[in-house]
Amino acid sequence: xxKLIVSVSPHLRGKNTTTKIMLDVIIAMxxxxxxxxxxxxxxxxxxxxxxxxxxxxxxxxxxLIAKKPIPVGDLSAVVTxxxxxxxxxxxxxIWQAVLGSVIAIVVVKQLFGGLGxxxxxxxxxxxxxxxxxxxxxxxxNYARPVKEALWKFNLADTDLITSATPLAVSGEEAxxxxxxxxxxxxxxLGETCALALIIGGIYLVVRKVITFHIPVVYxxxxxxxxxxxxxVGGAGFVGALNDATYQILAGGLMLGAIxxxxxxxxxxxxxxxxxxxxxxxxxxxxxxxxxxxxxEGVSFSILxxxxxxxxxxxxxxxxxxxxVKAK
Amino acid sequence: xxxxxxxxxxxxxxxxxxxxxxxxxxxxxxxxxMNMHIGAPSKPCVNVGDMVKVGQIIAEAGGFVSAPVHxxxxxxxxxxxxxxxxxxxxxxxxxxxxxxxxxVCETCVPPEVTDYDSxxxxxxxxxxxxxxxxxxxxxxxxxxxxxxxxxxxxxNGAECEPYITSDTRTMIxxxxxxxxxxxxxxxxxxxxxxxxxxxxxKPEAIAKMQELxxxxxxxxxxxxxxxxxxxxxxxxxxxxxxxxxxxxxLPIDVGVVVMNCTxxxxxxxxxxxxMPLVEKVLTVDxxxxxxxxxxxxxxxxxxxxxxxxxxxxxxxxxxxxxGGPMMGIAVPDTSFPIMKNTNAILAFAKKDAVLPEPTPCIxxxxxxTACPFNLMPVEFARALATGDMALLEKRKVNxxxxxxxxxFVCPARRPLVENNKLAKAELRKYQMxxxxxxx
Numbered sequence: 001x002x003k004l005i006v007s008v009s010p011h012l013r014g015k016n017t018t019t020k021i022m023l024d025v026i027i028a029m030x031x032x033x034x035x036x037x038x039x040x041x042x043x044x045x046x047x048x049x050x051x052x053x054x055x056x057x058x059x060x061x062x063x064l065i066a067k068k069p070i071p072v073g074d075l076s077a078v079v080t081x082x083x084x085x086x087x088x089x090x091x092x093x094i095w096q097a098v099l100g101s102v103i104a105i106v107v108v109k110q111l112f113g114g115l116g117x118x119x120x121x122x123x124x125x126x127x128x129x130x131x132x133x134x135x136x137x138x139x140x141n142y143a144r145p146v147k148e149a150l151w152k153f154n155l156a157d158t159d160l161i162t163s164a165t166p167l168a169v170s171g172e173e174a175x176x177x178x179x180x181x182x183x184x185x186x187x188x189l190g191e192t193c194a195l196a197l198i199i200g201g202i203y204l205v206v207r208k209v210i211t212f213h214i215p216v217v218y219x220x221x222x223x224x225x226x227x228x229x230x231x232v233g234g235a236g237f238v239g240a241l242n243d244a245t246y247q248i249l250a251g252g253l254m255l256g257a258i259x260x261x262x263x264x265x266x267x268x269x270x271x272x273x274x275x276x277x278x279x280x281x282x283x284x285x286x287x288x289x290x291x292x293x294x295x296e297g298v299s300f301s302i303l304x305x306x307x308x309x310x311x312x313x314x315x316x317x318x319x320x321x322x323x324v325k326a327k
Numbered sequence: 328x329x330x331x332x333x334x335x336x337x338x339x340x341x342x343x344x345x346x347x348x349x350x351x352x353x354x355x356x357x358x359x360x361m362n363m364h365i366g367a368p369s370k371p372c373v374n375v376g377d378m379v380k381v382g383q384i385i386a387e388a389g390g391f392v393s394a395p396v397h398x399x400x401x402x403x404x405x406x407x408x409x410x411x412x413x414x415x416x417x418x419x420x421x422x423x424x425x426x427x428x429x430x431v432c433e434t435c436v437p438p439e440v441t442d443y444d445s446x447x448x449x450x451x452x453x454x455x456x457x458x459x460x461x462x463x464x465x466x467x468x469x470x471x472x473x474x475x476x477x478x479x480x481x482x483n484g485a486e487c488e489p490y491i492t493s494d495t496r497t498m499i500x501x502x503x504x505x506x507x508x509x510x511x512x513x514x515x516x517x518x519x520x521x522x523x524x525x526x527x528x529k530p531e532a533i534a535k536m537q538e539l540x541x542x543x544x545x546x547x548x549x550x551x552x553x554x555x556x557x558x559x560x561x562x563x564x565x566x567x568x569x570x571x572x573x574x575x576x577l578p579i580d581v582g583v584v585v586m587n588c589t590x591x592x593x594x595x596x597x598x599x600x601x602m603p604l605v606e607k608v609l610t611v612d613x614x615x616x617x618x619x620x621x622x623x624x625x626x627x628x629x630x631x632x633x634x635x636x637x638x639x640x641x642x643x644x645x646x647x648x649x650g651g652p653m654m655g656i657a658v659p660d661t662s663f664p665i666m667k668n669t670n671a672i673l674a675f676a677k678k679d680a681v682l683p684e685p686t687p688c689i690x691x692x693x694x695x696t697a698c699p700f701n702l703m704p705v706e707f708a709r710a711l712a713t714g715d716m717a718l719l720e721k722r723k724v725n726x727x728x729x730x731x732x733x734x735f736v737c738p739a740r741r742p743l744v745e746n747n748k749l750a751k752a753e754l755r756k757y758q759m760x761x762x763x764x765x766x
Contacts, residue, residue, distance in 0.1 A: 003659060003660070004644065004645060004646055004647050004657070004658065004659055004660060004661075004680075005645050005646045005657065005680050005681065006646075006657045006658070006659050007646075007657055007682060008657075008742060008744055008745040008748065009652075009653060009654050009655055009656070009657075009729070009731055009734075009744060010652060010653045010654065010731030010734050010735050010744060011646060011648060011652040011653075011655060011657065011675070011679075011680075011682070012337065012338070012489065012652035012653060012679075012731075012735065013682065013683060013734065013735055013737075013740060014335070014735050014736050014737075016693075016736065016738040017683075017686075017738050017739075017740070018686050018687075018689055018738045018739050020738070021689075021691070021738055071686075071687075074686060076689075114687060115686075115687045115689060116687040116688045116689045116690055116739075117687070264689050264690050264691040264692070265689055265690050269690055269691070269692025269695060269703075269705060270692070270695070317703060317706075317722065318695070318701040318703075319701060320574075320700050320701050320702055320722070320723040320726050321332070321561070321565075321571060321699070321700040321701055321726070322561065322571045322572055322573045322574050322576075322700070322726065323574050323700075323723045323726060324573055324574040324575065
């Protein structure tokens with residue numbers, strides 16, 4: 001008789017795989033991608049495609065050179081590419097998008113050991129790198145959605161009005177709350193339509209890819225702090241409510257809270273760890289927005305908390321059932 | 328209310344639940360290992376060439392935590408020697424060539440049981456071990472000295488492993504024996520409360536046990552959600568009586584005795600007939616088996632003979648297990664014998680036998696949220712890789728019962744149980760060295 005396979009139990013495995021999880025994340029990002037195309041035009045799709053293609057190619061190439069097995073089909077590079085694109089202004093030159101993708105995959109992910117080994121979120125760190133490199137020019141120019149520009153790939157200067165994120169404007173220039181929810185205002189590709197992002201977030205929670213802890217605590221923390229700050233500033237109850245709602249819908253908070261801060265690899269894996277992590281993200285985001293020199297603080301806050309994530313996991317390890325403290 | 332324990336939803340595949348066990352014909356030979364229980368191996372007390380009868384003692388208990396072994400067929404002892412154990416080690420086994428008579432030994436008369444001591448002695452003589460799978464000698468478990476320590480007895484009818492239905496059949500077909508068993512516990516161990524824990528996917532068994540409970544206020548039936556590992560001892564205690572067994576302690580330390588339903592029915596039958604543990608009801612199933620069913624087989628029968636009795640294989644078997652797919656032990660070939668604690672043998676065709684290749688850990692933490700004991704397999708793996716024994720100690724890898732939930736849910740298909748087993752062994756070694764080898 002032929003030799004039987006001998007292996008350690010369990011001999012039965014669940015159906016979930018890393019690829020399926022990544023696919024779910026991609027599906028969850030589709031509403032925001034569709035929204036970005038409707039808001040910013042076909043160039044949004046092109047930019048996303050460039051980032052995805054570069055990320056996948058850069059990963060394959062790096063692994064080839066480093067003589068590592070090429071991670072075929074785990075889709076994590078696709079997720080990184082999409083997330084990075086979501087963080088870029090639609091007007092960004094293609095070569096800068098390519099550069100960002102290479103930074104995300106090669107520098108932040110593969111040089112630290114590849115999938116599961118990076119300590120910071122690749123897309124987010126690459127965004128920060130681009131932001132710091134090009135903040136005087138392209139990375140600070142947020143296109144305001146203009147109908148005429150929708151289906152043009154080459155955006156001539158006349159086609160668009162660029163301006164700052166809604167977080168940096170006030171008065172009549174500021175979009176109303178409905179506009180923020182629908183995303184018809186200036187900003188980076190994937191961040192403007194809060195509604196599409198929330199739909200994606202609900203999908204991820206329903207599919208049990210993520211738990212509600214990080215997005216809800218993160219957004220709630222920013223909301224509460226902004227509300228209190230507005231109250232202290234003398235905005236009145238309704239005014240403060242308005243302000244706080246504006247704060248959570250504008251800028252990259254929804255994108256960051258739902259898709260960036262929930263990255264498994266760079267966030268704590270314990271329940272209470274997630275709560276502390278999100279709380280920290282919220283406090284730092286608020287602090288940067290309120291007192292910092294940048295109008296936006298989502299990326300920096302998540303990056304900072306990424307570094308703390310392993311420690312937070314350690315501090316919040318659950319008590320083993322029946323476990324007795326070691327002597 | 329106590330917080331709910333974690334666990335996983337495994338497929339049930341209780342294909343044989345409606346099939347009462349069928350006795351198979353007497354095998355030509357049986358090979359009976361001396362290590363069919365936890366504890367010291369039994370010591371053979373027959374010689375090659377001796378004629379033995381069914382129920383005759385062929386090996387004595389090898390220590391306090393041990394159990395005697397009895398002949399399961401009548402015939403001639405043809406060999407006493409080493410054989411490969413399923414864990415890769417060596418053990419001694421006695422081979423008996425059957426004469427086909429199945430002549431019963433004269434010593435098999437109902438034991439005289441009048442009090443606690445004679446009851447424990449009878450349990451010891453019966454060769455009973457935990458039939459749920461662990462194989463802990465029953466006499467040792469029941470020998471609590473002071474019966475007032477027992478606040479409740481939990482009867483394990485959870486049978487949470489996929490495929491296995493032998494306990495289900497016991498509860499349905501031998502309900503009156505469960506009742507007899509409870510009477511014994513009441514009479515000799517002064518037990519005042521018996522909780523029978525059964526997963527909800529066994530409505531017929533629950534109904535049968537509920538009938539017993541209706542006529543006896545000592546007994547209650549707890550229908551448990553079908554969440555694996557519901558039948559794990561500590562999990563069952565938690566869910567049936569709401570107690571946590573602390574690290575390093577036994578259930579009796581919190582006033583609980585857990586008994587598998589089949590162990591209890593065996594004891595009840597033994598007290599009436601005097602026939603020791605010589606045969607076993609087991610589920611034969613898996614994608615390679617032609618006619619899955621429940622079989623009554625003499626202990627020591629080879630797996631191959633039982634598979635043959637079940638119509639042989641309909642597909643080439645690539646993996647054969649003692650027990651269920653979550654905790655069962657894979658064997659290298661089908662010559663391995665049925666043991667006291669074997670409740671199933673499963674044979675799988677290729678598609679169910681080959682495990683998926685592991686991919687890198689993405690630190691999703693799903694292994695943690697699946698672990699019934701709140702352990703962190705993701706950290707064990709890292710601690711083992713870096714040799715961080717202090718972390719393994721702090722995170723309690725020693726509490727891992729190897730139920731398999733973590734490996735089951737892992738989206739990266741990582742061999743987490745394998746890791747945990749290694750980590751446990753490494754930690755034991757480290758602790759022994761730390762304590763100067765005094766432990």
